[in-house]
Amino acid sequence: MSKQNQEGITVKKDENFSEWYQELMIKAKLACYTKVSGCIVFMPKSYAIWEKFVFETDKLFKKSGIQNVGFPMFIPESLLSKEEEHVKGFVPEVAWVTEAGNKKLSERLAVRPTSEAIIYDTLPNWIRSYNDLPLRLNLWNNVVRWEFKNPVPFFRTREFLWNEGHSAFASEKDARAEADDILGMYDKVCSEFMALPSVRGFKTDKEKFAGAVYSEKLHYMLPSGRVIEGPCFHYDGQNFAKAYDIKFINNKGEEDYVYQNTWAVSTRMLGTMFTIHSDDKGLVIPPKLANEKIVIVPILFDETKSKVLKKVEEIKKSLKIFNPILDVREDVSPGRKFNEWELKGIPLRIELGPKDLEKKSVVVVKRNTGEKISIKIASLKKEISKLLKTIQKELYDNANKLLKNSMKSSKDIKETIKFVKDKKMVSVPMCKGEKCEEGLKDKMPGLKTLFIDSEKKISGKEKCLVCSGKAEYFVYVGRTY
Amino acid sequence: MSKQNQEGITVKKDENFSEWYQELMIKAKLACYTKVSGCIVFMPKSYAIWEKFVFETDKLFKKSGIQNVGFPMFIPESLLSKEEEHVKGFVPEVAWVTEAGNKKLSERLAVRPTSEAIIYDTLPNWIRSYNDLPLRLNLWNNVVRWEFKNPVPFFRTREFLWNEGHSAFASEKDARAEADDILGMYDKVCSEFMALPSVRGFKTDKEKFAGAVYSEKLHYMLPSGRVIEGPCFHYDGQNFAKAYDIKFINNKGEEDYVYQNTWAVSTRMLGTMFTIHSDDKGLVIPPKLANEKIVIVPILFDETKSKVLKKVEEIKKSLKIFNPILDVREDVSPGRKFNEWELKGIPLRIELGPKDLEKKSVVVVKRNTGEKISIKIASLKKEISKLLKTIQKELYDNANKLLKNSMKSSKDIKETIKFVKDKKMVSVPMCKGEKCEEGLKDKMPGLKTLFIDSEKKISGKEKCLVCSGKAEYFVYVGRTY
Numbered sequence: 001m002s003k004q005n006q007e008g009i010t011v012k013k014d015e016n017f018s019e020w021y022q023e024l025m026i027k028a029k030l031a032c033y034t035k036v037s038g039c040i041v042f043m044p045k046s047y048a049i050w051e052k053f054v055f056e057t058d059k060l061f062k063k064s065g066i067q068n069v070g071f072p073m074f075i076p077e078s079l080l081s082k083e084e085e086h087v088k089g090f091v092p093e094v095a096w097v098t099e100a101g102n103k104k105l106s107e108r109l110a111v112r113p114t115s116e117a118i119i120y121d122t123l124p125n126w127i128r129s130y131n132d133l134p135l136r137l138n139l140w141n142n143v144v145r146w147e148f149k150n151p152v153p154f155f156r157t158r159e160f161l162w163n164e165g166h167s168a169f170a171s172e173k174d175a176r177a178e179a180d181d182i183l184g185m186y187d188k189v190c191s192e193f194m195a196l197p198s199v200r201g202f203k204t205d206k207e208k209f210a211g212a213v214y215s216e217k218l219h220y221m222l223p224s225g226r227v228i229e230g231p232c233f234h235y236d237g238q239n240f241a242k243a244y245d246i247k248f249i250n251n252k253g254e255e256d257y258v259y260q261n262t263w264a265v266s267t268r269m270l271g272t273m274f275t276i277h278s279d280d281k282g283l284v285i286p287p288k289l290a291n292e293k294i295v296i297v298p299i300l301f302d303e304t305k306s307k308v309l310k311k312v313e314e315i316k317k318s319l320k321i322f323n324p325i326l327d328v329r330e331d332v333s334p335g336r337k338f339n340e341w342e343l344k345g346i347p348l349r350i351e352l353g354p355k356d357l358e359k360k361s362v363v364v365v366k367r368n369t370g371e372k373i374s375i376k377i378a379s380l381k382k383e384i385s386k387l388l389k390t391i392q393k394e395l396y397d398n399a400n401k402l403l404k405n406s407m408k409s410s411k412d413i414k415e416t417i418k419f420v421k422d423k424k425m426v427s428v429p430m431c432k433g434e435k436c437e438e439g440l441k442d443k444m445p446g447l448k449t450l451f452i453d454s455e456k457k458i459s460g461k462e463k464c465l466v467c468s469g470k471a472e473y474f475v476y477v478g479r480t481y
Numbered sequence: 482m483s484k485q486n487q488e489g490i491t492v493k494k495d496e497n498f499s500e501w502y503q504e505l506m507i508k509a510k511l512a513c514y515t516k517v518s519g520c521i522v523f524m525p526k527s528y529a530i531w532e533k534f535v536f537e538t539d540k541l542f543k544k545s546g547i548q549n550v551g552f553p554m555f556i557p558e559s560l561l562s563k564e565e566e567h568v569k570g571f572v573p574e575v576a577w578v579t580e581a582g583n584k585k586l587s588e589r590l591a592v593r594p595t596s597e598a599i600i601y602d603t604l605p606n607w608i609r610s611y612n613d614l615p616l617r618l619n620l621w622n623n624v625v626r627w628e629f630k631n632p633v634p635f636f637r638t639r640e641f642l643w644n645e646g647h648s649a650f651a652s653e654k655d656a657r658a659e660a661d662d663i664l665g666m667y668d669k670v671c672s673e674f675m676a677l678p679s680v681r682g683f684k685t686d687k688e689k690f691a692g693a694v695y696s697e698k699l700h701y702m703l704p705s706g707r708v709i710e711g712p713c714f715h716y717d718g719q720n721f722a723k724a725y726d727i728k729f730i731n732n733k734g735e736e737d738y739v740y741q742n743t744w745a746v747s748t749r750m751l752g753t754m755f756t757i758h759s760d761d762k763g764l765v766i767p768p769k770l771a772n773e774k775i776v777i778v779p780i781l782f783d784e785t786k787s788k789v790l791k792k793v794e795e796i797k798k799s800l801k802i803f804n805p806i807l808d809v810r811e812d813v814s815p816g817r818k819f820n821e822w823e824l825k826g827i828p829l830r831i832e833l834g835p836k837d838l839e840k841k842s843v844v845v846v847k848r849n850t851g852e853k854i855s856i857k858i859a860s861l862k863k864e865i866s867k868l869l870k871t872i873q874k875e876l877y878d879n880a881n882k883l884l885k886n887s888m889k890s891s892k893d894i895k896e897t898i899k900f901v902k903d904k905k906m907v908s909v910p911m912c913k914g915e916k917c918e919e920g921l922k923d924k925m926p927g928l929k930t931l932f933i934d935s936e937k938k939i940s941g942k943e944k945c946l947v948c949s950g951k952a953e954y955f956v957y958v959g960r961t962y
Contacts, residue, residue: 034603035557036590041603042551044618051549068532070523072640073623074576076516092582095555097592099577100627109517111578111592122515122522137525142554142623146581159553 008339012280017224021152021275028283028344030274031153038151038158045344046154046270048291050161054140056193057163057265060185066136066165071118073141074109079117083243086116089210093145095158111144116211116262119166120244127168127258129249134174136167154271155228155481162266168258170250172237175259179216179233182263186231187218190265194273195286195395196220197403198230201451204475206437209262213237219451220272221406225423226481227450228272231265276399277368283345284368286395287388294324294384295346297337299353311377312352315362318381322388324350342367347391348384368394409456409474413465416477417444425478427453429462429471436466440477450476489820493761498705502633502756509764509825511755512634519632519639526825527635527751529772531642535621537674538644538746541666547617547646552599554622555590560598564724567597570691574626576639592625597692597743600647601725608649608739610730615655617648635752636709636962643747649739651731653718656740660697660714663744667712668699671746675754676767676876677701678884679711682932685956687918690743694718700932701753702887706904707962708931709753712746757880758849764826765849767876768869774803775865776827778818780834781811792858793833796843799862803869805831823848828872829865849875890937890955894946897958898925906959908934910943910952917947921958931957 009027011019025031030046033039042050058068074097081087090113097109112118119137127135144159151157165182169175183200190196198218208215212234220228240246241257250256277284287293296319298312309328316326325346327337334351341349351363362380364373368391375383408419409427416426430436430449440447443466453474462471490508492500506512511527523531539549555578562568571594578590593599600618608616625640632638646663650656664681671677679699689696693715701709721727722738731737758765768774777800779793790809797807806827808818815832822830830846837843843861845854849872856864890908891897897907911917911930921928924947934955943952 032603032606034553034599035560036553036555036599039553039555041553044548044550047549047551050551067525068528069525070528070531070642072515072517072520072522073625074517074520074640079516094582095578095590096580097576098579099589101573101575101629108580109576118515118517122513125513144554148582159555161551 007336008343009280009282013223013278017275018152020280024274024278024283025153028278030270030283033151036158038147040151040153040157042161042267045291049273049285049289050267050270052289052291053189053193053269054163057185057189058140060188061138061163061165064136064181064185066138066167069137069139070141071115071122071139073112075112075115075118077108077110079121080110082117082121083211083240086211086240086243090114090145093147095144095146112141113143113145114262114264115139115141115143115164116166116240117244120240120246120260123168123244123246123258127246127248130170130251133170133248133258134167134178136165136178138163138165152271154267154274160267162264165261165263167261167263168241168246169260170248170256170258172259175237175261176235178261179235182233182261183216183218183231186263186265190218190230190269191396193286193288194269195288195392195399196230196269196273196276197396197400199403199407199451199476201454201476203451204437204449205432206434207449209234211236211239212262213239217451220276221403221425222272222275222481223402223423224275224481225406225420226479227425227476228268228481230269230272231263233263234261236260236262276402277395278345281339282343284395285345285347287347287392290345290347291323292325292346293322293388294319294348294350295337295341296324296326296350296352297334297341298326298328299334299351299356300328300330301354304354304357308352308354308357311357315350315352315377315380319384322384338365348387350380366391407476409453411462411465413443416465417447420444420447420478425450425476427456427474427476428465429458430473430475430477431464431467431469432472433464433467433469436464436469439466446479447477448480450478450480452476488817489824490761490763494704494759498756499633501761505755505759505763506634509759511751511764514632517639519628521632521634521638523642523748526772530754530766530770531748531751533770533772534670534674534750535644538666538670539621541669542619542644542646545617545662545666547619547648550618550620551622552596552603552620554593556593556596556599558589558591560602561591563598563602564692564721567692567721567724571595571626574628576625576627593622594624594626595743595745596620596622596624596645597647597721598725601721601727601741604649604725604727604739608727608729611651611732614651614729614739615648615659617646617659619644619646633752635748635755641748643745646742646744648742648744649722649727650741651729651737651739653740656718656742657716659742660716663714663742664697664699664712667744667746671699671711671750672877674767674769675750676769676873676880677711677750677754677757678877678881680884680888680932680957682935682957684932685918685930686913687915688930690715692717692720693743694720698932701757702884702906703753703756703962704883704904705756705962706887706901707960708906708957709749709962711750711753712744714744715742717741717743757883758876759826762820763824765876766826766828768828768873771826771828772804773806773827774869775800775805775829775831776818776822777805777807777831777833778815778822779807779809780815780832780837781809782835785835785838789833789835789838792838796831796833796858796861800865803865819846829868831861847872888957890934892943892946894924897946898928901925901928901959906931906957908937908955908957909946910939911954911956911958912945912948912950913953914945914948914950917945917950920947927960928958929961931959931961933957 217232238257698713719738937955
């Protein structure tokens with residue numbers, strides 16, 4: 001195997017998805033491991049993308065009246081235990097601080113897996129009457145959930161970054177109405193910046209958040225045929241308010257418990273974006289999230305070198321708003337440079353050789369399609385701008401095609417399994433019995449409900465896919481990541 | 482005591498600084514406590530200021546070529562122990578995770594008190610030759626140091642927010658040259674946005690960072706007469722590189738260890754800023770960091786109410802860039818509103834009553850001085866803009882006066898103690914003996930060296946303030962926070 005090949009990705013995305021992903025992480029310098037098992041380093045490239053994502057999302061949050069806030073990352077065990085379902089859901093994954101300095105602590109402190117317990121115990125001091133509502137708080141922070149499965153960068157790590165939003169309202173109606181605002185903002189950033197279309201859907205009771213009345217999420221289809229949950233919204237009703245005693249005086253002068261929501265998006269979206277857009281050559285990222293949108297590679301020969309170098313310097317300057325990389329290394333061949341920058345996901349490459357110079361043009365290569373276009377230098381800035389928009393749209397359209405093609409429906413378990421094996425999700429009729437939901441995995445390993453199909457209504461005649469009893473709703477089933 | 486007074490601060494800053502500060506924190510809604518002892522909540526108001534500070538600092542970092550990155554917050558005990566002085570300095574304050582899920586961990590994990598150990602253990606994979614240098618990485622994150630003293634919001638809490646910069650260079654010269662860049666950026670943001678002037682100075686060997694060759698910091702004088710350390714820069718030489726085996730091939734083809742720096746600024750700067758500018762009425766913050774720069778209070782009488790309300794709505798719209806608050810509450814008197822917004826530190830208040838309306842003017846009140854100015858509505862936007870700049874400058878100038886007036890020099894221990902009791906810091910001649918540095922606290926409780934006086938050179942005749950032996954340098958002594 002030549003050195004050049006070893007630098008590139010050696011596995012095909014279609015043939016061995018998980019090996020391909022691991023190579024992409026390391027070789028495109030997105031993540032690496034440390035001696036802390038199950039945690040990763042967010043390398044500068046991926047961290048910069050997360051920062052942009054946070055910036056854009058946060059801008060919408062602020063515009064919507066949400067306030068950022070900082071809470072301690074430690075939660076005393078007794079506080080975490082106040083809401084019964086919540087604690088059951090999280091305790092198996094909690095990392096505990098038991099010693100500090102050289103002393104044993106009198107009570108274990110959880111490293112936050114999520115901050116409901118610490119925030120909600122404080123809220124009674126912040127809320128007195130309906131005048132203090134709605135209270136819409138948000139945290140951008142790090143949380144820890146001690147997974148025992150193999151770590152996968154961005155998708156499954158013991159520590160990850162996210163936002164956690166926590167809002168309190170004076171009425172159920174107001175609280176529920178926040179779902180469209182929140183999921184709308186998430187979807188806007190994920191589709192406009194990450195070029196990722198989603199399907200929005202309610203979780204079944206079995207799959208909802210520990211402590212919530214209902215959970216609604218945005219779902220994405222990975223090229224491996226597994227469905228992944230992205231941004232989520234949970235309506236908690238008065239469950240936490242009762243556990244943590246968060247009361248207020250309503251506009252009739254009566255005491256009531258607040259109505260709460262929680263909502264989140266995590267660095268898992270980075271993994272989702274990397275897998276959906278990237279290919280066998282390496283990373284592909286949407287231009288809007290690429291820090292460096294262009295690489296300029298001069299083709300150098302001894303006689304014309306100085307002229308070509310002078311011109312690429314000029315081009316670099318004129319394209320400054322795209323933060324271009326100019327690669328003038330002389331000990332690396334153009335071909336190897338092409339491979340390297342393709343691996344690293346620079347959206348556009350500009351090649352300039354002596355012949356191009358004569359024609360006063362350059363060759364521009366699109367990272368996502370490999371398409372080569374000759375463009376006059378005089379109109380380069382305008383054309384680059386257009387091309388970046390085109391790439392952004394093409395990535396979205398492709399992801400959308402993958403998503404739409406993956407959505408099937410069936411009333412037959414054999415056909416359903418065939419679809420799922422073929423990397424689809426399937427809308428099927430089911431009863432609401434937890435036993436049937438549990439029973440899916442006996443029909444096919446890993447098969448489970450994804451979200452309720454809100455487009456299809458039950459006529460009354462459909463039978464549950466599992467028990468053949470009366471079906472109560474259509475629900476998408478498939479495999480998850 | 483009337484209800485109005487209880488809402489305001491009841492203690493004078495001059496008379497009981499620490500009580501005053503605690504009241505400021507709670508009543509201006511900057512921080513509050515939770516059931517996790519020693520940690521605080523950064524309430525929306527203070528968190529927003531930190532976000533702005535981070536944004537401005539980060540902009541300069543990025544311009545200077547520094548890359549942000551994310552590392553795990555857990556550090557295995559064996560890794561932390563690699564650099565001997567470093568571990569000695571931090572272990573007494575470390576919080577340890579010893580259990581996760583329901584399992585005991587085979588090795589204790591430190592919650593990062595700082596990230597040298599986890600970053601430097603990874604760097605050998607990132608650095609091969611001088612082509613990979615300089616490598617300038619930065620993290621904005623949360624760290625934990627388990628203080629056993631009483632917590633003071635922003636100044637002393639077990640968890641705090643900060644940046645930690647870690648850079649590696651190919652030569653000592655390059656590494657040392659980074660100090661001016663880094664401390665320059667910190668000073669720019671602290672002086673231009675926080676309106677806080679500083680004195681830059683090297684720490685004595687005894688006071689330097691655990692593991693560093695030298696430490697250089699920016700120092701601020703608090704109104705209590707205590708000196709506080711702000712942003713800091715540590716030149717680590719090859720100390721960590723040798724402990725963590727961070728080698729590279731230099732441009733002569735030889736193997737060498739990298740030369741490293743670390744640098745940081747923390748949320749302690751918020752406390753510094755709050756105490757220096759605020760007063761007996763409550764919070765004062767520099768306009769550049771105030772989210773809401775103006776509050777508009779209409780003076781309402783039955784006959785003229787609708788006219789006045791219409792006008793303040795217009796004014797609010799025209800001043801939108803200052804993010805004004807319009808306080809139209811009718812169940813709260815103007816006087817109480819004035820007190821409330823002064824407590825909360827809104828830089829400018831606009832009052833509009835029927836008489837002002839007749840004169841087509843408003844009364845504008847400066848939060849920092851209480852000065853009242855009548856301004857024509859037609860030129861309001863322009864004048865507000867000027868006034869905000871004036872306030873920003875006045876805050877800086879006042880802080881600078883406090884700082885400059887607090888810097889004394891003396892060769893006599895009695896006079897030195899008198900100065901320090903009078904809230905000053907004093908440049909004194911000393912030998913470099915650690916015993917003499919230790920001995921300062923026997924002369925006066927809490928007396929210690931602050932930083933080396935770089936302006937004054939030893940003539941050879943000066944005697945050490947403590948042992949009367951030959952003095953080797955002038956060094957500032959005083960009390961610290």
